[in-house]
Amino acid sequence: MSEFTPRSAKHGRRRRRGNDEAWEWVQALAVAVVLALIIRYFIFSPFSVSGPSMMSTLHNNDLVIVNKVLYMFRDPKPGEVIVFHATEEKDYIKRVIALPGQTVSAYNNVVRVNGESIEEPYIDEGNRTADFGPVKVPEGHVFVMGDNRMNSSDSRNPEVGPVPIDHVVGRADVIFWPLKDFQVLW
Template identity: 90%
Template sequence: MSEFTPRSARHGRRRRRGNDEAWEWVQALAIAIVLALIIRYFIFSPFSVSGPSMLSTLHNGDLVIVNKVVYLFRDPKPGEVVVFHATEDKDYIKRVIAGPG
């Protein structure tokens, strides 16, 4: 006697496989979005240069990616370009020319 699987049962297994794959894609996408947000807000951040004060190195409208982590471990060194908050809604991009003392 041969075993018979009804068509609806076979279709259900196929649908579950499709649902499992869709769920895996949703999970992967959610993880990617969370990682991108963590990286964007805590590690690297893009800034736009506005104004001519950094000419010859950075031009008006240039985009720079800022590493937010490095200065948690050390102080800025002379010659490095840094971004700092001048006011709550304005950031400045400047070159460090001297350290303390």
């Protein structure tokens, strides 16, 4: 005995299969978009460097990936490059120099934390640090400076001052653009 399936029934199954496949693609794309948004807004975020304050580590228009999760588990550490809310409209990128309760100063081109000079391999020779301080970093704050010390608006500037830790967006982890400057920052 042979089965006979009317032509319209075969056509209906193909159409249903096509609709099912289209629906699966829509679901897959929706999941991909949601995951991308979660990653973008809660885990990693691109940041565009604006200005010369972090030269020679970072240059104007470099794009970096900012890790937004790390500081949910620990506070920033000295030497880390962070992005923070400087104003409601503007984010800055600078390097952590001192932590809450520490005293920071500079004299004769040497930065000191609690009276001890710090190693700064990221500073180009000839890049000067103007004398300042001493400044005691308030609890719940970090003291930040740009790597281009003579051209940086940072914690030495009263308008910026020590940065509240709750204003820190995250740690800059990777320079990803331009490709010739690709580099891990920690």
